[in-house]
Amino acid sequence: MVSRTVPSPSGPSPSGSTPWPAVAVVGGSLGGLTAALLLRDIGCDVTVYERSRETLQARGAGIAVLPETLRYPVERLGVPVGRITSSxxxxxxxxxxxxxxxxxxxRYRFSSWNTIYGTLLSAFGTERYRLGRDMTSFAPDGPGSVQVRFADGEPAHADLLVCADGIGSGARSALLPEVGPRYxxxxxxxxxxxxxxxxxxxxxxxxxxxxxxxxxxxxxxxxxxxxxxxxxxxxxxxxxxxxxxxxxxxxxxxxxxxxxxxxxxxxxxxxxxxxxxxxxxxxxxxxxxxxxxxxxxxxxxxxxxxxxxDIGVPRMVFGRACLLGDAAFAVRPHAAAGTAKAAEDGWVLAAELDAAGGDLPKALAAWEASQLALGSRLLERNREIGDSSQFAGTFRPGDPRLIFGLHGPGR
Missing domain, CATH: 3.30.9.60 (D-Amino Acid Oxidase; Chain A, domain 2)
Structure with a gap:
């Protein structure tokens, strides 16, 4: 699936139309920040809650970057791609x-986790990026709303909860206790x-x-x-x-x-x-x-x-909560598509919400169908590449399967 173009910031919806939802994003890494920025751009009231008490750092983590990972910095922020990547x-x-x-x-482009994260956080700002907020539970809070509770005791209320809390997702463990990481x-x-x-x-x-x-x-x-x-x-x-x-x-x-x-x-x-x-x-x-x-x-x-x-889930939407990025599909790194998948989740979520005029149930249903399919394909592709290298001995120089890409080799 090719992402639908998400409009540039346009502010709240017109009077009389479905209001843009208030969104709580739990997890302030690359996927959570990308989704937060895109949802804010279409008019949502967005707050990010990150459990770490300090600004995130990934010591020594280099990443191959696909177009989806770079799309927000390049398209929305106007950052020259050569400023934040090596090639x-x-x-x-x-x-x-x-x-x-x-x-x-x-040609490939590479960056560091810290470089991409710093670019996105600078764009989002720190006023609505709440550090030290470790989510402990969430539950429906009346029709069309969800209450989120944190370890510090201060709750938050939102129309949509985006759970972007990574491979160790507490949200996934609560919603799908039978699903866990597979070594x-x-x-x-x-x-x-x-x-x-x-x-x-x-x-x-x-x-x-x-x-x-x-x-x-x-x-x-x-x-x-x-x-x-x-x-x-x-x-x-x-x-x-x-x-x-x-x-x-x-x-x-x-x-x-x-x-x-x-x-x-x-x-x-x-x-x-x-x-x-x-x-x-x-x-x-x-x-x-x-x-x-x-x-x-x-x-x-x-x-x-x-x-x-790696991890794969059978569902990504649970009422007014959804799983995004590694919280849903954590894939082996051989297609260099983990951060791209998380970013794409955010782009498609914002596009579907915009297309639905703020109608969350309609948007979430369309989003889940497309992203479940994408995540499942990517998961199986990375498993095949990894197993061929590590166990089957069928990994060969020049194998076209090895070309990085989110939607397929080179795609």
Missing amino acids: TGWIRFLGRDGGVRHAQRH AGYVAWRGTVPERELGGPTFEALHDALTYQLLRGGHVLVYPIPGPDGAVEVGERLINLVWYRNVAEPDLAAFLTDRDGQPRPVSLPPGSVRDELVGELRRSAAALLAPPIAEVAARVEQPFVQAVF
Whole structure:
């Protein structure tokens, strides 16, 4: 489905028509902020509630950005795409000796989570972006309204509750207790290195490409992302490493125990990974990886780990509440479409609400049908790609399935 164009800000609906709803968005990450901005643009009264007490940060998280992720900053804010992304002109697959096994011209754009988040938050502002608001429950509050309760005891009332509270969504757990994250059988080791710290041959091999290496039971990729201050100039960027490695499910809990002996449910942030795991990573990198990629792995100061999970839901709408982004469909990262899917959810929700003239039940029904279909297709596509790499051994250089895209390879 191609998003319907959402009108630019137009203010409240005309007198005598259905009033634009008051909206509570729970979760202030990329999906929640995009939806909040779009709904505000068509005239909704929107407040975002974020459980974190501080402005969000994603340490070291680079992302490949699809057009849907960039659409709001570029179309609505007029931000030049080159200001918030780095770009590459090639896809290359390297062999263990560093030789090129496959190369094709293909432009990708990359950014960092912090860069996109900062752009969206600056546009939304902080007046209606409430930090430290951890939702504990919600329930109907009379006809056409919902009451939201938070850990601090102060409730909120809205006509529509948009639950964009991520892969660990409390809203999803309450609405669909039978649905939970499914571990994929592997983890992603991640980290970044300043581009200027790389040796000359490594820089030349990596700076203008999305670079892969296929391994037995996994694969690794590297690509440039904006620097910590948002710099996108060649030489001022970071090189981002993502190495997918299998960890059997019975071993996952022990693997995700941090250096202080505390179990972590999903990830080990920078600085928390046990020394023995980092040592094993570096030894394996030296033994298995092509020299340019091995240099990046060796220079990452604080590698971190994210276990790969996915989630799919049978429903996204529950009366005056809906699940958006990773709260509904959390997909493996192989199509680079997780943030794009969350953004697209917001675009389509605003478009359907505008087309329905503010009629929420009508808009939500149309939105759910389209986004359930999109989410289900994306979920299965990413599972197929991940399983072919990590377990089946059918991941091949130049496979057209690997081209990033939300609606299909390259789409």
